[in-house]
Amino acid sequence: MNKIGKLQDHLKENSVDAAFITNPDNVFYFTGFKSNPHERLLGVMIFSGAEPFLICPQMEIPDAEAAGWKGQVIGHTDTENAMEILFDAAQEKMAQIQTLAIEKTHMIVERYDAINEFFGTPKIVGIDEKVNAMRVIKDGSELEILREAAALADYAIEVAAKTIREGITEIEVMTEIELSLKRRGVTHMSFDTTVLTGDHAASPHGKTGDRKLQKGDLVLFDLGVVHRGYCSDITRTLALGEPGEEQKKVYNIVLEAEMAAVNAVKPGVTAAELDGIARNVITEAGYGEYFTHRLGHGLGISVHEFPSLHGSNDMKMEAGMVFTIEPGIYVPGKVGVRIEDDLAVTEDGVEILTKYPKELQIINN
Amino acid sequence: MNKIGKLQDHLKENSVDAAFITNPDNVFYFTGFKSNPHERLLGVMIFSGAEPFLICPQMEIPDAEAAGWKGQVIGHTDTENAMEILFDAAQEKMAQIQTLAIEKTHMIVERYDAINEFFGTPKIVGIDEKVNAMRVIKDGSELEILREAAALADYAIEVAAKTIREGITEIEVMTEIELSLKRRGVTHMSFDTTVLTGDHAASPHGKTGDRKLQKGDLVLFDLGVVHRGYCSDITRTLALGEPGEEQKKVYNIVLEAEMAAVNAVKPGVTAAELDGIARNVITEAGYGEYFTHRLGHGLGISVHEFPSLHGSNDMKMEAGMVFTIEPGIYVPGKVGVRIEDDLAVTEDGVEILTKYPKELQIINN
Numbered sequence: 001m002n003k004i005g006k007l008q009d010h011l012k013e014n015s016v017d018a019a020f021i022t023n024p025d026n027v028f029y030f031t032g033f034k035s036n037p038h039e040r041l042l043g044v045m046i047f048s049g050a051e052p053f054l055i056c057p058q059m060e061i062p063d064a065e066a067a068g069w070k071g072q073v074i075g076h077t078d079t080e081n082a083m084e085i086l087f088d089a090a091q092e093k094m095a096q097i098q099t100l101a102i103e104k105t106h107m108i109v110e111r112y113d114a115i116n117e118f119f120g121t122p123k124i125v126g127i128d129e130k131v132n133a134m135r136v137i138k139d140g141s142e143l144e145i146l147r148e149a150a151a152l153a154d155y156a157i158e159v160a161a162k163t164i165r166e167g168i169t170e171i172e173v174m175t176e177i178e179l180s181l182k183r184r185g186v187t188h189m190s191f192d193t194t195v196l197t198g199d200h201a202a203s204p205h206g207k208t209g210d211r212k213l214q215k216g217d218l219v220l221f222d223l224g225v226v227h228r229g230y231c232s233d234i235t236r237t238l239a240l241g242e243p244g245e246e247q248k249k250v251y252n253i254v255l256e257a258e259m260a261a262v263n264a265v266k267p268g269v270t271a272a273e274l275d276g277i278a279r280n281v282i283t284e285a286g287y288g289e290y291f292t293h294r295l296g297h298g299l300g301i302s303v304h305e306f307p308s309l310h311g312s313n314d315m316k317m318e319a320g321m322v323f324t325i326e327p328g329i330y331v332p333g334k335v336g337v338r339i340e341d342d343l344a345v346t347e348d349g350v351e352i353l354t355k356y357p358k359e360l361q362i363i364n365n
Numbered sequence: 366m367n368k369i370g371k372l373q374d375h376l377k378e379n380s381v382d383a384a385f386i387t388n389p390d391n392v393f394y395f396t397g398f399k400s401n402p403h404e405r406l407l408g409v410m411i412f413s414g415a416e417p418f419l420i421c422p423q424m425e426i427p428d429a430e431a432a433g434w435k436g437q438v439i440g441h442t443d444t445e446n447a448m449e450i451l452f453d454a455a456q457e458k459m460a461q462i463q464t465l466a467i468e469k470t471h472m473i474v475e476r477y478d479a480i481n482e483f484f485g486t487p488k489i490v491g492i493d494e495k496v497n498a499m500r501v502i503k504d505g506s507e508l509e510i511l512r513e514a515a516a517l518a519d520y521a522i523e524v525a526a527k528t529i530r531e532g533i534t535e536i537e538v539m540t541e542i543e544l545s546l547k548r549r550g551v552t553h554m555s556f557d558t559t560v561l562t563g564d565h566a567a568s569p570h571g572k573t574g575d576r577k578l579q580k581g582d583l584v585l586f587d588l589g590v591v592h593r594g595y596c597s598d599i600t601r602t603l604a605l606g607e608p609g610e611e612q613k614k615v616y617n618i619v620l621e622a623e624m625a626a627v628n629a630v631k632p633g634v635t636a637a638e639l640d641g642i643a644r645n646v647i648t649e650a651g652y653g654e655y656f657t658h659r660l661g662h663g664l665g666i667s668v669h670e671f672p673s674l675h676g677s678n679d680m681k682m683e684a685g686m687v688f689t690i691e692p693g694i695y696v697p698g699k700v701g702v703r704i705e706d707d708l709a710v711t712e713d714g715v716e717i718l719t720k721y722p723k724e725l726q727i728i729n730n
Contacts, residue, residue, distance in 0.1 A: 058657060059568075062697070078658060078659040078673070079659070104473065105404070105473055108471060109472050109489075109491075110470045110493075112474050128475075171547065175544065183540075185536075187536065187573070188557070206428070292423060293424055304403050304404060311444045332427070
């Protein structure tokens with residue numbers, strides 16, 4: 001059954017008249033139309049008992065149709081009140097919406113107020129959990145796209161390994177990686193490509209800059225591509241020339257933690273258990289305080305989606321879930337290492353989507 | 366007076382106890398710290414009568430401090446309830462917040478619900494208009510940065526003019542432009558660089574693709590850079606070889622409309638009047654139905670901010686406002702032309718920040 005049909009069933013079962021989906025990633029999921037509307041209104045109104053419609057800026061209607069949306073499209077221009085147009089269009093489908101579902105993690109308060117005004121303070125319920133539960137299990141065609149996206153991330157690390165040399169800057173390496181991907185048809189990265197070298201890598205959210213690579217540096221790459229609407233996300237830490245003893249030690253602890261968590265993935269294990277498996281390895285090695293973030297995050301249309309792999313999430317893994325595992329150790333001013341793979345849960349274990357080697361690669365370009 | 370001090374005065378005058386600012390662009394405006402927190406909580410709590418604090422993911426604290434934020438920073442980790450930590454920190458500053466200001470155009474319903482829960486349903490007011498009113502008037506140092514950002518946009522069009530030739534694809538041209546900017550230190554574009562050729566340009570939000578440029582094409586470039594936290598945004602339509610008569614005709618109508626609006630900019634004129642001046646030129650030439658969007662938009666930390674230049678906005682222009690003027694004509698399947706400048710309102714007129722020539726450039730590479 002198609003995605004809109006599944007959501008309609010859910011609405012019927014829960015006596016919800018309609019769901020207004022406005023998160024652009026969710027609009028893409030249900031309609032195939034990917035657009036960043038900035039402050040303009042973009043959404044799909046899905047009724048329990050009527051045909052859905054898409055609402056978007058007037059000038060994007062041809063793009064929505066070109067993207068394959070076959071249903072009704074309502075346009076609005078910059079001088080019109082888009083929420084009023086939404087209400088008028090909804091009324092034609094259903095005279096009185098008594099219960100309306102919205103994405104509480106996306107809708108802004110201004111639109112929430114406008115909905116209450118135009119729709120006469122309907123009962124508002126959240127649809128986030130249901131949409132997340134749908135999106136969290138990838139079907140076969142989504143998995144195929146995610147495999148391709150991961151292969152492009154692997155390729156980017158191959159380019160990185162060929163590009164690093166003494167004296168080149170982080171930004172120059174980043175540029176070469178992105179240029180190589182563009183030559184393979186990649187038009188968007190899934191987030192800002194990160195290249196961090198030496199002690200610079202010890203900030204897990206450090207910014208790529210003008211620092212020049214030096215022999216003996218560990219160089220951390222964190223990047224991903226958007227491919228046919230889906231994201232990949234890989235981290236590798238490469239050595240430029242022979243690294244020092246503490247760098248090697250930290251690297252191998254992170255690698256052990258990463259592989260322990262990866263090998264534990266199968267249906268039934270919880271997110272918290274996976275986080276704990278990696279964290280225990282790092283804590284027992286004496287670096288627990290330097291692993292300052294969660295183990296990983298779901299991956300799909302969004303680069304950060306469900307499930308969230310952190311220590312207090314008891315969600316059980318199921319076949320079709322796709323997420324990252326990415327432990328790291330960041331000793332301020334000294335050393336930063338992170339290793340990240342994209343994984344899919346299978347019926348009896350795990351498929352690792354990113355395939356670039358994880359043993360410490362010592363690069364002598 | 367500094368920006369936080371100005372906002373505190375506004376809170377006092379309006380008997381608002383505190384404002385919780387979460388729009389990342391506004392957080393940058395008040396703190397100097399630019400960060401994309403994804404789904405994590407980032408915000409600055411500004412009290413009418415106490416010192417402000419920044420709340421951000423634990424691992425970003427060093428980055429916030431490196432960005433120059435001298436005030437208190439509260440961190441939260443992925444396993445904690447960030448809204449509870451926010452509430453606890455706020456309580457230490459002020460035992461009871463009775464009236465709290467939020468950005469209604471940014472805060473999501475989920476956080477709004479959490480604020481009501483933790484803070485005991487305070488009176489909630491919107492602070493959007495005040496922050497927009499502050500941001501809409503640029504000071505001297507902001508104008509200087511915007512001039513530099515515009516000069517980089519001009520440079521990008523120069524590169525575009527040198528790069529286009531018969532047979533090159535839109536994506537290849539885009540890549541060359543972005544690579545040239547990266548060599549000048551540009552790390553972020555302010556939005557996806559658009560290169561559209563021939564009838565492809567007739568969709569005002571068309572996507573750059575594999576189409577090859579042909580002699581006689583008009584090629585539309587829409588792009589901008591982020592420079593020291595501020596955006597530029599330029600559109601030029603260049604001719605590759607001699608264009609046809611209708612293309613030239615449409616180009617010159619758009620140029621006349623653009624210049625008429627630009628020349629009318631001065632303190633006191635309204636956004637609607639400017640929109641009307643450009644629209645009249647196009648309508649009288651018989652192409653009114655093909656100018657399908659507003660005249661322009663404010664520009665600053667965000668690539669789309671206030672003022673919005675559309676036909677029903679009676680906001681009066683004031684010295685220090687910076688915005689785009691970008692009329693266009695899009696005849697589906699035939700021809701698309703847009704010309705866009707970035708402008709600053711001065712005490713007695715206008716300063717045009719983007720300086721690339723606007724007369725039709727016929728490129729014979």
